Every structure is written in C-alpha cells, then in structure tokens.
Amino acid sequence: MSKFRNLISIDDLSRKDIEHILSRADEFLDVARGERKLRILEGRILANLFFEPSTRTRMSFESAMKRLGGDVINLGSLEASSFAKGESLADALRVVEQYADCIVLRHYREGSARFASEICSIPVINAGDGAGQHPTQTLLDLYTIKKEARLDNLKIALVGDLKYSRTVHSLIKALALFNARIYLVSPDSLKLPEEILEMDIDFVESDLKTAIEEVDVVYVTRIQKERFPDEEEYRKVAGSYRITAEMLESSDAIIMHPLPRVDEIAYDVDGLKNAVYFRQAFYGVPVRMAILAEVLL
Amino acid sequence: MNLLTISKIKDGTVIDHIPSGKALEVLRIIGVRSGSKEKVSMAMNVESSKMGRKDIVKVEGKYIGEEELNRISLIAPEATINIIENYEIVRKFKVSLPERVEGILKCPNRNCISNDPREPVLARFRIENSDGVVARCEYCGKKVYEIEKYLV
Ligand SMILES: [Zn+2]
Numbered sequence: 001m002s003k004f005r006n007l008i009s010i011d012d013l014s015r016k017d018i019e020h021i022l023s024r025a026d027e028f029l030d031v032a033r034g035e036r037k038l039r040i041l042e043g044r045i046l047a048n049l050f051f052e053p054s055t056r057t058r059m060s061f062e063s064a065m066k067r068l069g070g071d072v073i074n075l076g077s078l079e080a081s082s083f084a085k086g087e088s089l090a091d092a093l094r095v096v097e098q099y100a101d102c103i104v105l106r107h108y109r110e111g112s113a114r115f116a117s118e119i120c121s122i123p124v125i126n127a128g129d130g131a132g133q134h135p136t137q138t139l140l141d142l143y144t145i146k147k148e149a150r151l152d153n154l155k156i157a158l159v160g161d162l163k164y165s166r167t168v169h170s171l172i173k174a175l176a177l178f179n180a181r182i183y184l185v186s187p188d189s190l191k192l193p194e195e196i197l198e199m200d201i202d203f204v205e206s207d208l209k210t211a212i213e214e215v216d217v218v219y220v221t222r223i224q225k226e227r228f229p230d231e232e233e234y235r236k237v238a239g240s241y242r243i244t245a246e247m248l249e250s251s252d253a254i255i256m257h258p259l260p261r262v263d264e265i266a267y268d269v270d271g272l273k274n275a276v277y278f279r280q281a282f283y284g285v286p287v288r289m290a291i292l293a294e295v296l297l
Numbered sequence: 298m299n300l301l302t303i304s305k306i307k308d309g310t311v312i313d314h315i316p317s318g319k320a321l322e323v324l325r326i327i328g329v330r331s332g333s334k335e336k337v338s339m340a341m342n343v344e345s346s347k348m349g350r351k352d353i354v355k356v357e358g359k360y361i362g363e364e365e366l367n368r369i370s371l372i373a374p375e376a377t378i379n380i381i382e383n384y385e386i387v388r389k390f391k392v393s394l395p396e397r398v399e400g401i402l403k404c405p406n407r408n409c410i411s412n413d414p415r416e417p418v419l420a421r422f423r424i425e426n427s428d429g430v431v432a433r434c435e436y437c438g439k440k441v442y443e444i445e446k447y448l449v
Contacts, residue, residue, distance in 0.1 A: 009438075088415040111410040111436025115418055130408050132437055195440075 006117040007125045007291055009133040010170045015177040022143050024290035025283075031067050032285040039069030044296055047100035048074045049092070050127070051107045056259065056281065057127050057136070061104050064288035070296075073100060090119055097122045102296055105129075123295035131166055136291060137258060138170040140284040141219070147283065148254045148276045149216045157183035157211035157253075160221035160241055160264060162192040167258045168221055169196055176201040183211040187237045190227065208241060212251050218243070219256045220264050242266065248274050256280050304338055309357040311379040311386075312369065317342050319372050320352035322445045326368045327361060335359050348375065367395045371402075371444045374430055394430065397423050402432055403447045409437040420449075 004017070013021075030036045046065045048058050062072045089112060096103060097120045105116050106127040113126030113133070128134040145151055156175065158168050162184060172182060172192075176199055183206040184192055197203060212218060223241060228234035243255060245268040257265060257277040269275050315323055320339045324330070329337050336357035345351040361369075361378065369376055370392035380388040400419040404411045411420035411434065422432035422441065432441040441447050 011438075086415070088417070089410070089413075090416050090418075107410075108408070109410040109413060110406060110408050110438075111434065114436050115410045115416065129410075130437075 003294070005123050005295060006113075007123075007135055007295065008113045008117055009126065010135040010138045010174050011133075013135070013174075018139065018142060018174065018177065021139055021287065021290050021294065022146055024293065025143055025286040028067075028286040028289040028293075032064070032282070032289060034067070038067070041065065041068040041070035041292065041296055044070040044102070045100045046070055046072045046292070047096045047103045048072060049096060049103055049105045049107075050075055051089075051105075052128070054106055054128060056284075057106065057134075058104075060281070060284040061125075061127065061136075061288050061292075064285050064292055067285065068289055068292060070292070089116070093119050102292065125291060125295065128166075131164075133170060134166060135170065136284070136288055137167050138174050139291070140280065140287040141167070141171050141256065141258070142174055143283045143287045144256060144276060144280040145217055148279070151178045154178065154180040154217060155183065155215040156180055156217040156219060157185055157206065157208075157215045158192075158219050158221070159185040159208060159211070159243075161190045161223050161227065162186040162221075163190040164224075164227070165221045168192075168219070171219065172196055172199065172201065183215055185211050185241065187223070187241070189237075190223065208243070209247070212243075212247055212253055215253050217256060218253050220261075221258065222260075222262055222264060238264065243269060245269050245272055248272055304355075305384055306336070306338075306355050306357045306381055307384055309355065309359050309381055310361050311381060312354045312356075312361075312373075313351070313377045313379065314345070314348060314375045315352040315354065315373045316348065316375070317350040317352050319445070320354050322372050322448075323352070323354050323369055323376075326372075326448065327356065327359065327365050329356065329359075364401070366392050367398055368401055368448060370394045371398070371424070371430055371432070371448070374426065394424055394426055397421060397435070398432070401449060402441065402444065403449050404434045404437060404439055405441060405447060406434065406437045406439040409434060409439065411436050 031038045050058050065072050093116050102123045104125045104127050105113050108130050110130040110132035112129045117124040126133055162168050181202040183204050185206050185208050223238045225234050242264055244266040254276045255274050320341050329335055339354045341352045342350045374394055376392045378390055379386045399421045402422050404420050411418050421435045425431045
C-alpha cells in the first residue's frame with residue numbers, strides 16, 4: 001500500500017492514497033475518542049512549527065500525537081522566538097529537525113512546506129502555507145463526508161466565499177477524484193476562479209434554497225467583511241447566505257464548516273442532526289493520527 | 298530566398314524558426330546586448346512555410362551552451378540550431394523542451410517561498426507544453442504563461 005514520507009499538497013495524492021488514509025483513520029477512531037489506549041508513537045517527538053496562529057489545527061495535531069503515545073514540542077509565542085528576529089526558515093528547520101522526528105509546518109509563504117520537505121531529513125506535514133495548500137484540512141473534510149454521508153457520486157453545495165477559500169479549492173480537487181456533483185452558491189464577487197471551473201468535474205450554479213433541497217452535503221465557508229467595499233454591502237450579501245434551522249426542516253443534508261464561524265450558520269442549527277461541524281473538528285484527530293502514523297512508522 | 302537577406306557566417310550559430318517577434322529575446326538570452334563584441338545579424342518576420350512568419354538570429358564566433366538552449370526552448374520551442382564551421386553546417390538540431398528548469402525563471406507570485414531573499418532556494422518549474430509552453434512553479438503551483446517576462 002502507499003507509503004509517503006511528507007504530506008505537502010492534496011495534488012500529490014491519488015484516490016488510492018486518500019482512501020488509504022481515510023481507512024487508516026477508521027482504525028484510530030476509538031483511540032481518538034479516548035476509548036482505547038495506543039502507544040505506537042511512544043518516544044517520538046512532533047515539532048509544531050506555526051509561524052501563523054491556527055489554534056485548532058495545532059491542537060488537533062497535538063491531540064493526535066499524544067493519543068498515539070507521542071510527545072509534542074511547540075514554537076511558543078512567535079514574538080518571543082528567535083525566528084521572529086530575521087532568522088531564515090531554512091535555518092529554523094535545520095535546528096528544529098535536531099529536536100524532533102517530524103515537523104508540522106504552518107507558514108505564511110506559499111511553497112514553504114515543499115521547500116521544508118527538501119531541506120529536512122525528517123518528515124514534513126503541511127498545515128497551511130499562505131494561500132496555498134492545507135491538505136490535512138481537506139483530508140478531514142473528506143473523512144467527515146465519508147462518515148456522515150458518502151464519498152462516491154456525492155452531491156455537495158459549496159456556499160459562501162468560493163473565490164478566496166483555499167479549503168474549498170482543495171476540496172474540489174479531491175472531490176474530482178470521486179465523481180462528485182458540485183453546487184456553487186456564492187455572491188457574484190466571490191465566485192469560483194476560472195482555472196478551477198475548468199476542472200473535469202460537474203459544476204452547477206445554484207441558489208441556497210435549491211441547493212439545500214438537492215444535495216447530500218452543504219459546505220459553508222465564511223464571507224469576510226474585508227472583501228466588500230462597505231459594511232452595508234457586506235451585510236446584505238452575508239445575510240442571504242446564512243443557514244437557519246427553518247431552512248433545514250425538510251432536508252437531510254449535512255452541514256459542514258471548517259470553523260470558526262461568525263454568523264453564517266445560526267445557533268439554532270447546532271442541535272439538529274444536520275449539524276456535523278463540531279464532529280468535523282473531531283475527525284481532524286483520527287485523520288491526523290493516520291497521517292502521523294503513516295510518516296512516522 | 299529570404300535567407301539571402303542576412304549574411305553568411307564563417308563560424309558560429311544560426312538559430313532558426315524563432316517565433317516572429319522573439320528574436321530580441323533570444324539575443325538577450327544568449328547574452329548579446331549593446332556593447333557586446335559578437336558579430337550578430339538577424340532577420341525578423343521572414344516568411345516561413347512552417348510558421349507563417351519567423352525570426353532568425355546568426356551569431357558569429359559563439360557556440361551555445363545547454364543552459365542557454367533550455368532558455369531559448371521556453372520562448373521558441375520550435376527553434377532549430379545550426380552550428381557553423383568554415384561556412385558549413387556541421388551540426389543541426391532542434392531545441393528540446395526541458396521537463397523542469399531551475400534558477401532560470403522567477404516566480405510571479407510575490408509571496409512564493411522562492412522569492413524570499415533570505416531563503417537558500419532556487420525557483421524551480423515544471424514545464425508543460427499544451428497549447429503553448431507553460432511553466433508551473435514547483436513550490437507554490439503558480440502557472441506562468443508569458444515566460445519571457447520571468448526569465449532571469
Ligand atoms: Zn512560486
């Protein structure tokens with residue numbers, strides 16, 4: 001079966017690779033929940049190198065590593081670290097690889113993870129590089145879809161900011177491997193970029209109401225205020241892409257969100273069986289366990 | 298014959314089948330610029346049965362290295378190279394597109410790690426040839442369509 005040393009981009013993975021990681025995640029589900037103890041990474045150290053804050057991603061890697069018996073070291077606060085004082089990323093990596101068995105890197109420059117994997121003699125996992133790739137997010141999204149709906153011949157609506165959301169772009173690339181039909185729901189100014197529309201996958205432009213009636217999954221992203229010239233314009237747009245419990249009354253679609261949400265999903269949705277976004281956050285743990293086991297064992 | 302419009306050279310290189318308008322780019326790549334000593338002649342917008350119109354560059358006393366050929370192939374993938382000795386063509390070949398190039402293109406993405414002056418990194422691109430030559434940055438994935446703009 002596939003065996004990889006680094007995880008840099010979802011583009012590097014075949015359908016087989018993805019299926020392999022997801023089925024491996026299944027083996028860790030109960031361990032991730034704390035129901036069974038496993039020490040397969042005992043004595044191993046993960047270095048979390050986050051040059052940009054992302055508390056959830058960092059904590060879920062930490063949880064995954066510890067649940068498998070491993071240890072985690074962190075960069076600490078950026079302001080206090082020597083890396084903030086003009087040291088190159090390359091030097092930082094060459095030092096940190098002396099202390100750990102694996103590096104999880106989040107950095108503001110695109111391509112930094114690929115670069116890191118070329119420099120380091122230990123595995124590198126990309127936890128987001130600028131506007132580039134965030135493959136573990138995509139894998140946990142796919143895992144959520146697999147557990148809560150189905151991966152093959154899926155109908156999924158992507159809602160909100162389809163222009164700048166890198167989670168959406170990577171998810172589309174991955175879903176293309178599974179014959180998905182994708183409903184695009186976004187304001188005109190935040191439409192999916194041309195180059196992604198050219199991909200060999202079935203796209204349908206839709207409004208939110210139709211999408212909710214027809215799809216298996218509704219994947220919601222945040223519409224950012226900064227993208228709009230004035231606040232009034234933003235409120236009008238954001239309001240029309242807000243999901244409420246009432247809209248889901250006769251729908252079985254599951255609602256996903258990479259979090260954090262602002263107000264694109266009303267709180268009254270949280271109690272419905274449609275709401276899976278907190279479980280989606282949980283699924284990050286078994287998926288990251290599978291990835292860590294893959295690169296470290 | 299159009300070839301008569303430029304003089305024969307004794308020893309050196311003739312680069313033929315350059316897309317019309319790209320001759321000056323080719324000269325820049327092989328390092329010929331104002332003040333250079335080489336004897337250069339060129340023809341632009343010459344009629345060509347294969348290409349409609351083409352440019353030709355002849356450089357006296359200069360042989361072209363692999364690195365320069367790689368660069369030329371990126372902007373003139375159809376170019377043919379003729380090596381001339383004592384007025385005779387001693388070798389004739391087509392440039393071939395490299396699979397990847399390193400250090401000869403700059404990534405247009407300013408936030409790409411390959412554009413960080415602090416990092417010991419050479420910009421590296423995978424070359425694709427579908428409907429024209431396209432270079433894709435191996436770090437950030439950015440595609441470059443107008444390659445001549447990003448040659449270093
Ligand atoms: Zn780049």
